[in-house]
Amino acid sequence: MSDYNIREAFEKIEDELIDSMMRNFSRHRAEETKEGYNWTQWQAEQLKSLEEYRKHNAKKFGKRFKTINSKVEEMIRTAKADGNASQEAEILEAVKDGFKAPKKPSAHSTAEFFKVNDRKLDALIKSTTDDLKRAETAVLRMSNDKYRKAIFNAQVAMNTGAVTYEKAVDMACKDMLNAGLNCVEYKNGARHTLSDYADMAVKTANKRAYLRGEGEKRAEWGVSLVVVNSRQGGCPDCAKYIGKVFIDDVYSNGNKSDGNYPLLSTAIKNGLFHPRCKDSTSTYYPELDDLDAPLSEDEIKELDRQRGIEEKQQYAQRQAERFDRRAEYSLDEDNKRIAQTRADEWHDRADMLEEKAKKAGNSLPESVAKSGKSGIINKKTTTVDANNISIIANSSPTIQDTKEFLDLLNNNSNDNIKRAYKNYSSQLNSVKYNPSGGCYRSDLKEISYGYPDKNQLADGRSKFNILSHEYGHFIDYVGVFKNLNFREIDAIKQSVKLSNNLIKNKASISDEFLKALRKDKSALSTKIFDSTFRDDLFSSSASAGVQDAICGMFGTKRTKMKWQHKDSNYNRIYSSFKQLKIEKDVQKVYINLGYDASNQAKVKSIVRDYETASETWANIMSAETCGGLELEYVKKYLPNSYSSFLNIMKELK
Known part of the structure; x- marks a missing residue:
């Protein structure tokens, strides 16, 4: 066996x-x-x-x-x-x-x-x-x-x-x-x-x-020198040991007097041969062997990229198995059907990533040797360390949490996400861990965040979902983006002499993002009460961001989503317009812009898009940062908003 x-x-x-x-x-x-x-x-x-x-x-x-x-x-x-x-x-x-x-x-x-x-x-x-x-x-x-x-x-x-x-x-x-x-x-x-x-x-x-x-x-032959093998597909954590000679004092009865080399026990203590480690050793014969050079920084980065693909494949496989169980054992036929559809989607994704991982492993030596020509690893990518995000790192409940979050960022294939954290986090005044929930205070540049509970984590939500959501709000407020237009917002400001305190020009309410959001809103309008659509959303907590967007688009009370903000949150700006008694002036602006604003209910719906866009932006930022099932839901139900988000993030300075 x-x-x-x-x-x-x-x-x-x-x-x-x-x-x-x-x-x-x-x-x-x-x-x-x-x-x-x-x-x-x-x-x-x-x-x-x-x-x-x-x-x-x-x-x-x-x-x-x-x-x-x-x-x-x-x-x-x-x-x-x-x-x-x-x-x-x-x-x-x-x-x-x-x-x-x-x-x-x-x-x-x-x-x-x-x-x-x-x-x-x-x-x-x-x-x-x-x-x-x-x-x-x-x-x-x-x-x-x-x-x-x-x-x-x-x-x-x-x-x-x-x-x-x-x-x-x-x-x-x-x-x-x-x-x-x-x-x-x-x-x-x-x-x-x-x-x-x-x-x-x-x-x-x-x-x-x-x-x-x-x-x-x-030990029978009196040999104790070993070398960590150079190989494909090893783990980046142990890559620093490749090509190095050690005295094997753990398995071969070696001791310090056997040569001027470090002890294998020291390397093992520092993580070599950890559970599921892919590394191994072979006997080192000084008079026969020519040592391979230690791996270069580029080779280690390539190993790290390969591990990232493998981790995504393993995640997809776990999700496929999860939905397989629900398809196999659920009693309700609708639940079985929905779960089977999700299982098939995840199996396809797992198979695709498995093939991608194999290609990455097979191409490792060639890609390293020909990096100057192939372009596989010579492209510079952003790396985030604890110093770059020190204000976030210092807020983490444990050192392990910081490491996990850094791994999440550095394994992310979207370099713009990494730049957002590396280049902007120093502008935050405060980041606090708060187990009871999270929020972003734009006036104080302050983030508080917690972690989803264990049931939500088991149900598909990422551990860092709340943190990355609030950071999305922060980037929306302080990020400097090129080539964004604010024709709609500027028209309102100029007409009624609004200050930036009420509506600030930010990425989520740019003309580009609002246009994309409204396309998704139109597409979703025919689905929100469809039982299959709702069952799909309610089958996993990972759909929280999409549910939140739907509440903003169509009303919390009307849609009855499980994840939501209150209607009063989405209606804050319109309520301010009413307080200032400028809602009719705003109505005229919308009519001049070509919108259907024939009554105040329609004006309210258009204005509501601004807070909806803000939350949708933060939810997409979180999904793109954390990946997994959360990102799959965003791609499936908010495709236009997601595409616009990616394009806007490319313009982040």
């Missing part, structure tokens, strides 16, 4: 747990219809099924877990043996080529070392299998908890009388189907499924066992 098959085995168990749960819900629907249960009886029957579900799973999967765990131990021991055999063949080949080994193998001289090595291997096996056993227990416990919670939530939803049984169950199970049985929590707070954790744990253990096998054979 390979590490791939281990993942597959756990995925099958996870699918069976969810499938069994959803079958019970479906079966009890049929019984309720046939026998006329009331909801109290239904809940009692479901709780009875839960107890049977728990006992059945513990018995059924306990045996399968035991079988898998024994295979894991076998795999780790095989990996060590493979490393040992591979290294012996390599050393013997080097001896033929003239390498003079410090000593020949002697079982007597190194017996104690091998005993220690065996104890370390046994400890690795025990640690890996013990961790898997804890995760296996956790997945059964979580499936029971999710079932119990779904029973309660389904009854609450059904008691309202507003939804069908199928929709009630789908709503109750939505979080579980979105995230899967993510029963393993890492120390950084990230949650992972059993299959994903097992994949990481087993691959890491196999790699360490293989390295231990190699090291054991080196």
Whole structure:
């Protein structure tokens, strides 16, 4: 059984747990219809099924877990043996080529070392299998908890009388189907499924066992120098070690007296061979080997670009799997259909990115060698560091948050977004972390922001959605853009002598962006009450920005979106016009501009576009910064506004 098959085995168990749960819900629907249960009886029957579900799973999967765990131990021991055999063949080949080994193998001289090595291997096996056993227990416990919670939530939803049984169950199970049985929590707070954790744990253990096998054979020959291999597709975090020689004091029994080289343990402590690391070492023979030069800055940047593509592909794959679960297990046919459509879209995107990642990996050496001609990596791109955005970095709750945000920016393919942060953030007077929400105060140049809650994160929202949204407002206010026109806004100002305090010329209310926004408004006007359209929006919190724009365009009370600002927010400017008693003067301006402003309701709707544009701009800035499903919704439903945003950002000085 390979590490791939281990993942597959756990995925099958996870699918069976969810499938069994959803079958019970479906079966009890049929019984309720046939026998006329009331909801109290239904809940009692479901709780009875839960107890049977728990006992059945513990018995059924306990045996399968035991079988898998024994295979894991076998795999780790095989990996060590493979490393040992591979290294012996390599050393013997080097001896033929003239390498003079410090000593020949002697079982007597190194017996104690091998005993220690065996104890370390046994400890690795025990640690890996013990961790898997804890995760296996956790997945059964979580499936029971999710079932119990779904029973309660389904009854609450059904008691309202507003939804069908199928929709009630789908709503109750939505979080579980979105995230899967993510029963393993890492120390950084990230949650992972059993299959994903097992994949990481087993691959890491196999790699360490293989390295231990190699090291054991080196120690037999008295060899301890290793070099980190130059290779395609490695991780940028470890690129600094490529081509460097180390004394292997971890696996090959080396020590400082073996040469004027750093210890491998120091590199490992600093991140080399981290979980899922793609790097490896090979034995270094000083009299035979010519060292490759360390990677250049351009080569490291290319690796970083390649990793960015891989991360996007992995994200798309996770989204595809998420919607696959909802398409497979939802009870309501409309929900199944919508989820399948989204799953197909994400599978297509994942396949496209996978192909792109392969091409990036295959082209790495050539692109580096021919960078002067190919133009692949010689194009200068903006890099953002903590000093560039110090006022934001200093507001982060943790150093890890700052690192994640910098990675998000630097992996962004839109250089204009990076320039916006690098060149303008110093103009902010204050940035504060506020768990209760976010806002931008233009008069103070002050941002406050929080993070979406865990349910919203699982439902597609980015961790940095709120921060980048408020920063979008900031750029809208202070950004200096070339080639923007304000014919509409200037006409109002000149007619009624308005000050900039009421309406400031900014990118979001330029003629260019307003024209694009109104095109999207016209296209959406025929869809806002379509059930398929609304189901698509409500299927994920990632559509919050689009829902917000729709509320601005057509009215919060009218559209009843789940994510919104109050109507009073969108109507602020018109309310000011009314207070100043200039609404009729503004009406004349609109008529002169050729707008249909035959009554004040239509004037109010046109004026409302200004606040709508402001929020839409910030939402698009957030989506373009964070990417993922948020950006997919923007591209799908606000295509003209998105295109205009990209063009305007190109003109940011």
